Amino acid sequence: MVAGRRITHDVESPNPFDMSGDSLTARAAVDEHGVIIEWSEGARRLLGYSSAQVIGRPAADLLDEEISAEAMRRLRTLPRWTGTVRLRHQDGHGVEARLLAHHQREDDSAPHWLVLSPLAGSGAAEDPKELAAWSFYQASCCSMHAYDTDLRLRQANHYAERALNLTEAEMRGLRHAELVVHPEFDRVEQCMARVLETGEPQDVEVRVQVAGEIRKQAWSLSLYPIRDEGGELRGVGLSAHDMTEQYWAQKRLQLLNDAGARIGSTLSVARTAQELADVAVPEFADFATIDLLPDVERAEAAPSGDAMPGPTAEGSFVLRRVAQQSVLPGIAEAVLRPGEVDGYAANSPTAECLATGRAVLHAEFAPDSADWSVGHPGREESVRAFGIHSAMAVPLTARGHTLGVAVFLRHERPESFSEGDLLLAEEITARAAVCIDNARRYTRERETALALQRALLPQRLPVQPAVEAAFRYLPTDTLAGVGGDWFDLIPLSGARVALVVGDVVGHGVQASAIMGRLRTAVRTLADIDLPPDELLTHLDDLVIRLSADTDMDGASHSDQAAEMAAGLGATCLYAVYDPVSRVCAVASAGHPVPAVVSSGGAVDFLDVPAGPPLGLGGLPFETTEVTLPEGSLLVLYTDGLVESREQDIDEGTARLRSALASPATSLDDLCDTVLARVPPEHPADDIALLIARTQALDPRHVVTWGLPADPAVVARARKLVTAQLDAWNVQEASFVAELVVSELVTNAIRHAEPPIELRLLKGRHLICEVSDASSTAPHLRRARTYDEGGRGLLLVAQLSRGWGTRHNGTGKTIWAELALDSPESSPPATSTQNRP
Template identity: 60%
Template structure:
């Protein structure tokens, strides 16, 4: 009871000076004028705020200090010491003062001065606090506080971390000692521990005023009680976990790098990802430079990198803790030259990562030759840097420079190890991206070289086309298209898609396109052509499997063993306006009639090429003049955003809409259905049908009698006169005579003669026999065998095509339009 009475008496002695009033606080601006005055300051010196605000702070001193005794306050972040102050009533008092140099929210600079009102004498409960707080522990920083959360005692490590002695801190709160958010958070945790009795925990990473470098602390706050359960105060124990903290941060950076670096096969993006991971976790500024010699050239050994004593590097990416990377001396994409002996050049030459302090001769000699780089180092306060070479698969790619200026701690050896790990991961990804870019460029070049460079001249259809290589990781595929003029003014339209991606798929596409043109040249029907093409794809698959077994695994991104393809082959005849189509696993074509109705043509489904043994079926339909026939690959209608049926519906809607031209229509289709970077190759072929006018075609039935050959010649000559082609009459009569005579002698009726006046003059003789004539060289005394040889010599080209009812022998002559 006696002890409790003493406590009550002490509380009454301080009267209203409790809580905030136990600390005297004053604000002084850079000119030495008092701008703030607390209730505690009023209690300490006797002045109310109205009497002191606006006065010089020096007027509060008991004696004016000499200039030699004053430190350079403007350069100090904090000051503490004992000041002799003059009370309002005139007596002199000694006060221990802690001053913080601050920058408030308004951007001005001022000083916050704090001092304890109750003095710095030890409290009579300090011994109990020391016993309960175990201040003699050498393994952690321990401090004890009273129930007002004011310092009473600290261990030696606690005093060292804050840079203040017990006498400097006694009676102050943590918010007085640390004038930043950390102090506020500490007080909040202590107050909760004091009120609830529950141990509180926090971690922080910062540089305390008494430390030369940043430390990470693991701090526990717990309430102190005596054996009787009386609350004495609160204690904090802080364990220095800096090494564990940095080890954890390094592991986090490595884990983050494994998921973030290399998300795309793009060199620039990969370099940017490395920079984003390293800043600010490891460095304040980073630059990623690749050898300028890699721009389209093969890798070079390190000893061959220096040209004329200087190393040319292209800036691919950089990143900074400051927006816009103001520290950079060159912009991304620009080339800078580094002299021999400079840190980047030495790292690349030696192949080793090196850690530098800016004051070292290697840095000083380098930047001495570069005024801009030197000024940036001074302006931003760079103090340490690391240069790490980028090497992958024994290829030298470039160098990464890590630098610190805002982070107070210089790089350590552990940081160098982490930088090497990040650079190694990035180098592999950059090399993959570079190789992919190079191989994709090669594949695109090959793909485009194997596609039609320009469409052949023909009058059956007006055609527009588009080809887009894939923009995703899959790479270039094997999509192709073709327009092939056929006999009888007909035209073949082809669109196909080879399974797989890469150079192999592009090469396979070229072989299939050549095969289709060869098969089309012998006038095979669409279903028969696909049957022969199916056999070819099967043989290619067997060849590829043999190559793969011999060479081992296929190269990354390439397919070899799985050779397959889809194809749609259509033949349009402008004379009859009939179109015959067959498909092998390919999407259905779209036909837009002249009235604007867009429909899918129900071409019978056929298996993809390469399966073998399954039949293909053709369909024939009539297309009015002006109809729009659209062939495409599945990359046009497949998307992650919608299913194939939706893609087909969107395609039909676009095709049915108005368009200025076929080229504009193609652009509209691609813009409507495709993203900026399509996931697969796209081939699109749009053809508007034409019809050959009836007056450009003449047909006669020929009786199987040799006497009718003369009538056939006369009919042909008369028709040529009508067309104004009398100059071609002699050759045409000879061709008609030979072909009709052969049909009468060697074929079966009915026999038909047809002349077509298109871009060329076409003479056709059809019969019911399936036997095709063969051109041969007649011997000296042979009576026959010279007719087809003369036809071949006198015409531009000739050939035979089989029909469902026999065959047609045709010959073309070059003539001028009339």
């Protein structure tokens, strides 16, 4: 025994090479340390040692030659090794042994080497050539042929005889193209000639219908040169594998993919039904009919209750023909025209399908045994006249309601429908049923979504001094339905304005609801004066929370908007324009970049980092700042304007550039020009367009003073404000302005850090701003009777139209907006961020 090592005896270890009772192979196992851990009876016969004599000993003791340390190190890295080694027999003489060693690492056991060596007499007693001949003829997995250099068949196995319905004697001496007269066999023979010419193997795939088969077969052929022992080319070998089942399975998959692309391209019930019939014929049916319940084409929802429609007293059903298709010209089998109503007997496949709610397959359909005559007397006659021999009836069921039935028939093809055909028919019929039901519901849902959008989007833009703006919103009229595009214009403190445009992924009422949530969130975040990149970061977090909104049990939250947001996202572009500095700060969350039109008509697109779409999380957004001359046009839009199936985004962007360069008398006219010239005739997505002409405040209406952090400067600040208001001829605001400025400057001196700056802006209203280097924001509170402070901000809130705090890279700014009229007429502020 060797301490710390696994020692076993004559127990065969379970492994893929183990054959119980086999003594014609010497088999041993050696662990990673080179110690023998297993020893077979065959190994004893080879070297004479019993298992008790060798297990636990180093395997190197059995070698009759020296092996270098370098060779042993290389051996550890190999997955397998083979070669001849001289071993030492128990009686001392050397034994030349062919070894095959496998490095075992697959299972949970310790890694080891499995060493194998064939013993004398382990080879087959028969002639190997005779064994090869038996293998050739009896191969059950492929068709095998041998051709001479004249490409004449010399041998073919039993599988080839069955595949071609010819015996080897009947085929011998014929060329491959003569076995079956078909272009595919000619092509194979050309490839065989290429093998003789080049000596290189060839792979060929053929699809052919041979005599005695009712459907086309698919074969994968391997052509290879046959050489004698001297290497001389003596002929061509052919090995053919039957791929028929895989071929037809692939055809069914292609048909299913085709159905997904072709069915449901419109919102017409009749058109969708016709698309189903067109997909089925001639791919797997010779004749197809689509019949619906008479009231299915109405727009209202399907009736509640049981999904199965009720039959008549006799068990028959009345249906309306909506679509049909045939391999015959003029759809000769049909006895009804689309739009006609007819009855179906209780024992017909159609009635059986509707009565049970399950697909019906009559693989071997006997027309004489079924009564189709209820309703139209010519139906039974047509079935017999055209020799319809196989039928399938599949219910059109969507959302628990049966809408009608699709019937598929064969009379030209000799093969009957199979279970695979039935599964395929059920798949494409289910897809069509959903599309038909969607068409009925579409109009009602679209009207609801449009009403919701009108309620959530701004109907007019607020009046503010920063920009003059115009907008357009164009909802799409496609199968996808109304989308979640939105826009907004939000007045900010300091006479600034935020311009927003966004796009929610998805369509319909739910997308509109999420759009409303995001628009509200943007207005709320804008109200606290966040920079564009920070605002988008908070908005990104909101979309992520909506996606992960679950209840305490882990089930989806009942909030429909949260359910819609799951797995979805949105894009957004947020821009802030300051009319004082004329600087526009822009950040994008995966949204198309805005265009800028100069006063001279030059059009450029801002170089704004794209940023990730909302809802991904963990990725940063970047703010880009650009100075816009007064009178510039800032154009924000959603991707539906410049991108569609009919044009890529580069083409759409070029068309937008051309439209914006056209002269226009007003912003409204420019909006109309853009919508007329840029998008395709039938946009695939909603379009939101917001165009703003930048304005600049008169420098004479902006004044700034730097103040020292000294309480004595408060009186000086009041005098500066009074003098400036006298210069602006708005003396009526002096009293309130002095009080507000006094409180704001006092708070900055007591609680903040220098430098302190006072700024006044005169527009429609008077804005007082005090900036400092502290990032701590003040909070409104109600002072108690004996408190010495706590009344300043309350006084500011009562005297101003609105007040608040905004942060920047160097500190913060506290602002208050005052009405330029008597104090009594100004409404009191109701919150710390109250703005019109």
